[in-house]
Amino acid sequence: MVAEWRHEDQKVAAPLKGQEHKGTKNPTQRISYGELQPRRVTRVRAVRVPHTISRPHSERSFLLYLLFGMTATLLLWMVLSTLGGWFSVWLDDLHYGRPRTYQVDARVGHNDQMGNASHFIALNLHRRIEVIELPGADTTKARIFIGPEFANASNELAPVELRFVDVNKDQKLDMVVLYQQQRLVYINDHQDFRLAQPSEQTEIAQALRQLGL
DSSP states (O other): OEEEEEOOSOOOOOOOTTOOOTTOSSOOOOOOGGGOEEEEEOOOOOOOOOOOOOOOHHHHHHHHHHHHHHHHHHHHHHHHHHHHHHHHHHHHHHHHTTTEEEEEEEOOSSSOTTSOOEEEEEEEETTEEEEEEEGGGOGGGOEEEEEEEOSSGGGGGOOOEEEEEOSSSSSSOEEEEEETTEEEEEEEOSSSEEEOOGGGHHHHHHHHHHHTO
16 A cells, blocks of 8 residues: 555745745745645556457357257268168168068979979078978978077078078089078988088088189
8 A cells, every 4th residue: 555645735845034044946845744744645556358269250160060960960960870770771671571581492302203393492480480381382391491590589580591402513403591691501402301410511612612602
């Protein structure tokens, strides 16, 4: 705090006779102590205000457009994925029906000497693969081959197909069950089909690669 003195209504006392200061034009003024009044002066402290740097308008617009574009891309991807899955199921419904069913005729040497090819039906019935053979198209001699079961409930609509090729080079057509990029091979044992043995897997795998299966 700084005290500053000021003069208010100061009255100059008249010099006494004989006490004039010679050689001085302006005699010294006498001020009584009571006439001096202190005045409080408040010191103002400067406070530095941080300067906020505002982003340019163009930069804010770019970030806004970027966020909008990313959101729109994500939504578009979700919509296309949903539509793609629905369209794939719809095509399978047209082709395989429900439950998924695949039918084909093939001459495999099972009661088809009279000219009638055997009829095969592959099913995905409640996630269980089943193959029905009608030797020579004779329903009284039907055979059922029980295949693997799908683990996931969503695989109930997975299609199953059949291919008939000679995988062991014995001049007889063997049966290959195709499902979800997997292959299950049944060897044609003259009058019936049997699952391939582990010792035959190497030869079968080479034959399937050559056949493009």
